[in-house]
Every structure is written in structure tokens, then in C-alpha cells.
Amino acid sequence: MNHGPVHPGEPPIINNADEPDRRGVLKFFSIVLGGIAAAAAGVPVLGYFFGPVTRMLRDKWVDIGAIDEFPTGQTRIVDFENPVRRPWDGVSGKSAAYVRRTGPGEFKVFAINCTHLGCPVSWFPQSGLFLCPCHGGVYYADGERASGPPPRGLYEYAARIEKGRLQILTGHLPTLNDPPSIATEKRA
């Protein structure tokens, strides 16, 4: 150890001669300023992180095609661009829905997401059933639950006809406690 560098060793214990009130002031400021600094930096950080939660976007009406594209009594799948998509979403910004035309001006539009755990259901026109590939949920053509684990029928989008084109109110992933929005505005 003779040639080694000087070890700092234990720092000498300096008998703190500061007056008690100065110590109190330092303690007070270190805590208060530290708290303010943490809040100043932390609030925006948390606000940013929870931005997707606090920024509740309202669903929008999306055009999904001319009504003539949908034969009465049949169910067709339509693709559309998600209204909340980002420019860099790529194909993941697309979305799809099942359109069932029940009458000349009557449409039922179902989300593709199974109400069990959200997997995409497939429509089988031959048997008139929607089948889910994940856990075997089955729905009838009118969206009602037929069998399997789903707790309810298929999610249905609010639909309206504008100048011969079908529109649906969409913009968020439908889940059990947050199904598609109900149309509140009056039809124009």
C-alpha cells in the first residue's frame, strides 16, 4: 500500500458549527425546491405518458361506400381508413366492418372484433354465421351471440346514409366497456 495512491479514507467529521436555524433553512429549501423541481419536470412527463388516456377523441363519421354496393339481405365486408390513423400507421391504420343490408334503406354495421377478446370474426354466408378463430365464439347473421364464450352479440356501429353513401361512426377499438359510440347528433 506504500506506493498506492493516497486513500481519501474516512472524511474527517467536521463538527458542524452552523447555527441550527441555518440548517433548518437548508433543509426547508432542499425539500421545497426539490419538490417543485420534481413536479415541474414530472407533471409534463406524466401528462405526456398518459396523453392517449386524457385526450379522449370523439368518434367520427366515416364513409364506407355507396349503398348500392350492398345487396339487400346480404352481409359484406368493407375496408376503410381508420379516422384516427397517423401518417405512419401503414396497413395497421386500416379497419374493416361487416355491412348487412336488411332493407332498402336499413343497414346494420358490425365491428369485426369478437366481443370475447377482440379477435377478427369471419362471416360465412353459406351458414349465416360469424365464427371467431381464437376461442370459437359464434354469432348469428343479425349479430346475436349464438354460442361460445362471447358475453354479448357483435358490436354495432351507428350508421347513416348521406347522399346515397353509407357512413358509420367509428374511431376507437370497440371493447366490452367501451362499445362503438351511439349517434347523438340529429341526421342532417
Add this chain to the structure above:
Amino acid sequence: MNRIARQIGGWFEARLGIAQALRPILGHRTPRGAKWWYVFGSATLTLFLIQVVTGILLAMVYVPSGDQAYESLQYLNYTQELGWFLRALHNTAASGMVVMLVIHMTQVFLMGAFKYPRELTWLFGVGLLAITMGMAFTGQVLRWDQDAYWGVGVGSAMAGRLPIIGPYMVRLICSGPTIGGETLSRFFALHVFVLPGTLILLVVGHLYLVLRLGISSPPVAGKPVDPKTYDAEYERELANGVTFYPNPIRRDMIFSALTVIVIVALAAMIGPMGPGEPPDPTIIKSDPRPDWEFLPLFGLLALSPAPLEPVAIFGVPAIIGLVLILIPFVGSKGERSPRRRPVAVLSVILFFTTAGVLGWLGHTSPWSPVMDAWSGLPVPERMVKNLRPLELQGAAVFQVKTCRNCHALDGIGGERGPDLTKVATKLTHDELIRQVIQGGGLMPAFGSRLSPAEIDAMVAFLETLRPPGEPPARSAVTARR
């Protein structure tokens, strides 16, 4: 020459003090008899180091953006020099890490090594397990294909079932109202910054505790842990023990090396995983499956009855976590040897059997309809050969009405409903008609979906389904006597 090297080494050592810092680690005493049981923790750490290196390398090429991620994975697979191998290694070593971690925890649990004074060491380990599973899930999302997309979808749907906060959880998981580019970016940040950072902190804490408290000596039946006497007893065992260097550390190194060799070989043989089809929700022909780590949960969710589903989704993971946290506190004293802890041994067996069965069911998923069975699985030729015109039409109706998606013929087809190869020996004409029209059990009613002629034809076909020797089913009244 040697002298110069030693002088240079000494110069650095005088300033850095590395050898001085390492000496107590390498020289610390460990109890005798640990042998090969204690190598799994270091193997887990070794695999984690592989993950760090391969992860950094993959991040040099991978583009974490919604529209380019899939392309960049294709580039890694097919164009980038050895990109496919790095992807394969990252995936295989990830699986290996989970396996080693689970083995390590099981060994620690069975040998009672979590007992006094190592409760916190165990808790750090539980945290590491949680983070590692988090890495597995987020990593699966970075694969940004159909499975990734619907994996996030299923995760969101599960979280979305929570009362009140459910919808907010969905938005937090998806980083917005739907799955998209922001979802991927956030999972990327979690996978490469947040979770590995936390993991490293926990590893440091875990290792610090391992060094501070020492590793436990192999359990001896009839020698229970008593916090009052344990410390003195352990001191005696250490005095009689061996230093970490050379033998224990050599065992760790050999086992880690063998693990790495096996993982590298497996990676080369199995190749990279995916990506599958692009993450496009308009591709309805999709059959999403989670990676193997989550198959038991996938199976559990399919099998739990609807009222119990929230329990399966939130209860089971919470209970597993809670049990793991409570283990060292409930069992901090007493016998360590598995021979004297039958409940511990049985619960390990029960846990692995359950997870194994659920995982296997999740893998085969007999509850899932085979989505293109109706058009893609031929009616067995031996059945077709003897059919008469009406029965032929009936067989075609059977296929077209998607019956095959849930019902197998000759073992091929869906397994959600019973195999119908011998159905005519079990159900009579009338019973067949009733089952088709009314459904029952898991089967939807087909009465309104079939014309009378279609029912006649299909039942005529089903009535042919019995082995030549066996008689057809007799009417319900006589058969049930």
C-alpha cells in the same frame, strides 16, 4: 515482457482497483455441496446478455414505425447479412431465458433457498420474472405482424373488461383509441428502454443480495431454518466451504457455455420466427396465436366459463403474483428439504401440470373452429365412394354449411363439436334432424339456415356414417332402456 505487462497491469490496477473489487467476489466463500444445482441463475443472466447484444444489433436495422417495421423485418430475414440468424438467436435466447428463469425459480423454491434471510433475493427474482414476461409480450408486438396486431387487440380487450378504468387502459395500451403506429412505437420504447433498464436494476439488486447474503447451502432434511440460529450456522458452513473461484464459478461457466451452444444451434436450426402476414386488420383470414409463453393463459381464457372469465383474466395472474410475493414471508422458517415439504412439491407438480395441459390445449386449441375446413378439407374419399345421389348432395351441403369447421370426419376437421365419423351409430334419423335444426350444447341452431331439402340430404349423408359392421343407432326409446 511479462514484467512489463505486470507493471502496466499494476499501473491500471492502482488507479481502477478492479482486482481489489473483484477479489471479495471471487474469493467469497460458498457452502460445500452446491454442485450443479446452482447453475441456472447464471445461465439466465448469460442469456440476458445475449439478448442485450442481439437486441442492440437488431435495433440497428429494425424500424419501429407502423408502416416500415414489417418491411424492415423482411429485410432482416432475407437481405441483411445474417439478419435472419440474429432474429432467430434473439427469439430462441428469449425462450431459453424464460425456461432457465422458471427452472431457477423452481429449484430455489424446492430447495427452500428463499427462506430467511433471502426473502428479498426471492422478491427481486419475482420482479425479474414479471419483467421478463413483459419483455416476451412486448417483443412479440415488435414482430408487427398479424399475431402482434391481434395480440395487442386481445390484451386491450382483456384490460378493457376492467370496470370504469377499462376504456382508459385500452387507450393506454394502444397509445390512442386504436392500434396503430403509436402502439408499436410505445411498445418499442418499453421493450428497448424501460423494461431492460428495470431488468438491469433488478439484476444488480439480485446479485448484490446474492453476494451479501451468500448462496444457501443444499438443504438437509431435519435441519429447519431458524432465524435465531441460522446466521451462526451459516457462518460455520462457510468456514467449512469453498471459495467461489475456481470451482463454483467454473461450473457456472461450463453450464452457461453449454446453454449458449444449444441456443445458438437451435437458433440456426429453427430459424427466425415470422413475421407472418402483415398487421392489417382487413385480412380477416387470420388465426392469431400468442407465443408459447402465453399459451396457458390463452387456453385458460378459452376454457373458463363466461361468469368466471374476469377471474381468469385478472384473478389468475394476480393470484400467481401474490402467491409468489407471499412465499418467502409465509415460509420464511422451517424445513428446507423438499423431502419434508410435500405441499411445496405437490404445488410445483400441480402448477406445471396445469400450465402444461393448458399450454398444450392452447397450442392445439380444439375449441377453435377450423376456419377454412368447409372448403379446404376434402370429404374422405372412402365415404364419398359409396354415396348415392341424395347423399352426395347432402355431403356437399354438409361442407358448404361450414359443419366441417367444427366437426371432423375421419379425425380431420374442427374439434369444437364431436367427430361425426360414426355418428349414425349414435344418433337415429330423428335425433340427427333434431340436432341439426335445434342445435344444442355449443352448436347453434341451423333450422332457419337450411331448407327442408338440405336437411333431408344432409341427414341422409350423416346416416351413412357408420363402420360397415356396426348397426345404426336405434330409436331413442329403445336405446335409452
Add this chain to the structure above:
Amino acid sequence: MSQCVRFITRCMALPLACVISSGCDRPDPANRPLRPSEVLDFGVLYAQNCSGCHGADGKLGPAPPLNDSLFLAMASDADLQRVIAEGRPGTPMSAFARSAGGGLTPQQVTAIVSGMRSKWSAATTRPAAPLSPYLTQVGHGTATAGAAVFSRNCAICHGANGEGASKAGAVNSPAFLALITDQALRRIVITGRPDLGMPDYQHAADGAARPTPLNEQEISDVVALLASWRQTAAQQSGQVAQAAGASR
């Protein structure tokens, strides 16, 4: 000890050799996953969409065989494309085009048609006699003439009144006739079901070539006969339904 070392080096050599020789599972760009709509390979398309009813090799399925050179010679590309795309209403054959609610793009329908032709058309079995047209001409045949043709040519297997016999099943069953169109009947009368032992229009029940193949008129007449059975059955069941309704 040296054995151990040798073992370890051998273990190490395996993955290294594997990586270097690329004899391992390096992904092949040819196996790149395709969107379902991008698949144009006939084998894949046929297996996924057609084999369920038409059989793995285009025969021995419940639906009429497609692996039948006579049928392929008779039906035009346009016929085949239309049937695949729009289905055959009145039979189990459903519509497969996206525009009709199925899953196939127009390119995929075309790929299936050309695949069927290149795989299953055989120039050698082209019939000597000029082929009957594939499509039914409505009102072309008469049931009375058809009865004579039936008893001469079909009754030997299907029974005098189409009620079925030991060799072949009934063709007069109302349910059967309700699930098959005249066009499909015509096709079966012409091509037979070679995979199930039913002869085509040029061959007799024993498989020997007929001295004179069934001609266009005879084929239409038999179809007219079967159609008349269907009509009778429908009327009867209508009467039954009415009677059931009245009795309530």
C-alpha cells in the same frame, strides 16, 4: 478430461458449421407470407377453396369432379369463371368472388380456371363426336321423350322410375332434385361421374363404348324428365303443406 474437451469442441462445431454452411433454416424469400388476396398458386387456391367439395385431386368429392377432361372440354373459361365467381344458385355451389360475398379476387378466379385447365385437361380423351353445348337450352327437351331415353339408358342402374337400384341410388328423391339444377343435371348426364363409376354419354353402364352416344336431344329429354319429377314433387309437397295448414 480430454474426452470432455473433445465433446465440447464437437458441440461448438455444430452450430458454427451450420451457420457457415447455411445448411440451416435460413428463411427462403419464396416462402414469404402472402396476403390471402395475393395467393395466385393454383395448388394452394384449389386446396383452400375447392377441395372440400370437389375432392383433393378434383375427383371423389361429393360435388361433381373438376378433374374431368370431358367437362373441361365442354365448359368455356367464361362458364367456369362465372360459376366460381357467382356460384350456382339452386345447388350447394356457393359464390366465391369478393363481389359476391366470397373471398377470391378476379385474378384468383382466373388462376383457378387456368390451373384446372393446365392440370386436368387431357387432349387425348377429346371425344370423337361433336360435343353437346354445356349450357342448358330451356324448353329444348320433353319429359315424355325423356322417359323413353331414361328406361333405355339409365333405368338399368337407377331403377325404372329413378327410385334407385343396387348399382346406383335414387334420382327421383324430391330433396335430391331440389338441390340440383337442370344445368347441373345436364352436366352429370353428359360427363357422368367417372370417379364414382357413372358412365358419360358415350359409354354404357358396363363401361363399354355405346354404338351411338346419347345425342343432344336425348340429353335434353332426360333432363326434362328429371325436371318434371322435381315439379311433381314440389307440387305434392305444396299440397301436403296446404293440407297441414288446413288441418291446423
